Amino acid sequence: MPKTGPLSALTLAAALVALSACAEGDVEVTAQDDFPNTGIEMVIPYPPGGGSDELFRMMARHASEELGVEITPTNVDGATATVGSRQVLDSTPDGYTILASHQVISGAYHNEIVDYGFESFEPIALGTVTPHLPSISTEFAQEHGIEDLQDFLDHVEANPDDVNWGFTTGSEDHYSIAAILDGAGLDPGSLNYVNYDGTGPQYAGVVAGEIQGMTGDYASAQGYIEDGSLMPLGIVAEDRDDNLPELLTVEEQGVDHTLTVDRGFFAPEGTPEEHIEVIAEAFEAAINSPDFQEEVEAAGSYAHFLGPEEYQDHLDDLDEAMASLADEMQEF
Known part of the structure; x- marks a missing residue:
């Protein structure tokens, strides 16, 4: 069997030090690797x-x-x-x-x-x-003569709990509709809220007639607006959207909400x-x-x-x- 000489002993000692350092500092070693090396x-x-x-x-x-x-x-x-x-x-x-x-x-x-x-x-x-885009079904808008946000707010005030509104509990669309109603001086609880997990199912609910309104955005609402099934009430932003240049902001319609x-x-x-x-x-x-x-x-x-x-x-x-x-x- 080969004998352990001075050089191999030093190598062994160095290896032990390295192993000890790894044991004491796993996060530090991980942070120094070639990140990311996989997806x-x-x-x-x-x-x-x-x-x-x-x-x-x-x-x-x-x-x-x-x-x-x-x-x-x-x-x-x-x-x-x-x-x-x-x-x-x-x-x-x-x-x-x-x-x-x-x-x-x-x-x-x-x-x-x-x-x-x-x-x-x-x-x-x-x-x-x-920007948020609170919207209602075109069918509902035509049925009640609603042409803008103020018309909608007037309808809600006159008919509390009449409108089924889709939202996701605790999400930003939950906050946004509450802030819009609160900013207009209405009770945030004056809609009949229907909970969905995400905006995709909410759009399906509007199309199916389960709900009359929801709060989405242009990215997801574009197809529904273009096919005439959805009518946006206003843009929740400081400025109008270039994709919908004629649509007023909610602030232009008297509601102070821009989140x-x-x-x-x-x-x-x-x-x-x-x-x-x-x-x-x-x-x-x-x-x-x-x-x-x-x-x-x-x-x-x-x-x-x-x-x-x-x-x-x-x-x-x-x-x-x-x-x-x-x-x-x-x-x-």
């Missing part, structure tokens, strides 16, 4: 076909080109988008599983659907902002900062590219990149806004 799963906590699903898939496609590995969107819907967010929350914090979401994280928390909010995730990047749907990306708490920065840089390049901006604006949304630190400040403001009507939202 990333993007959990979309909504069903296919809604505005969020379409926009998140668009961002995943562009960011994959920048990152060099595939970002694969997976729909995990249910329970006010909390089935998907819980799955990411409980996943290994290594950057290979991320969440694509928006204000629903905060809304679900303030409506006591889950016991976690924005603070339970590491923010990666804000990608787009999207947009802010779609971004999150990682489980404890994900290495270096991994978050790599993903954020890929989204930054994708979101700031002219090709992406042209594509997203055609869908009625706007590119708006914020990195991890700026996004955290933005999330703090969103959380405050969502909390402001939480008590009234819990009543319906």
Whole structure:
């Protein structure tokens, strides 16, 4: 048998030191590897076909080109988008599983659907902002002579609980319709609310006549507007939308409400900062590219990149806004 000489002894000692360092600092070692060296799963906590699903898939496609590995969107819907967010929350914090979401994280928390909010995730990047588009079925509008938002509000005031309105409990569309009614001086509970998991099923509900109205966005509503089945009441934004230039903002119609749907990306708490920065840089390049901006604006949304630190400040403001009507939202 060969004898162990001085050189091999030193090698063995070095190996032992390296093993000890690995045992004491797994996260640090992981953060220093060649990330990402395989694909990333993007959990979309909504069903296919809604505005969020379409926009998140668009961002995943562009960011994959920048990152060099595939970002694969997976729909995990249910329970006010909390089935998907819980799955990411409980996943290994290594950057290979991320969440694509928006204000629903905060809304679900303030409506006591889950016991976690924005603070339970590491923010990666804000990608787009999207004006809300409260709309009613064209058939309902024609039946009651409704031509704009004020006509609709007058009808609701005169006929409380007459309108079936689709929404997702605790989501941003839940907050938005409550804020519109509150801003108009009406009781946010004066509609007959029908809960759906996501906007895609809400559109199906409008077409089927189950509900008379809902709050979506242009990306998901375009086909329904063009085929004449849906009539938008106003744009929830500071400015009109180039896709619907004749449609007034709700503010122009006397209601002070301009909060947009802010779609971004999150990682489980404890994900290495270096991994978050790599993903954020890929989204930054994708979101700031002219090709992406042209594509997203055609869908009625706007590119708006914020990195991890700026996004955290933005999330703090969103959380405050969502909390402001939480008590009234819990009543319906």
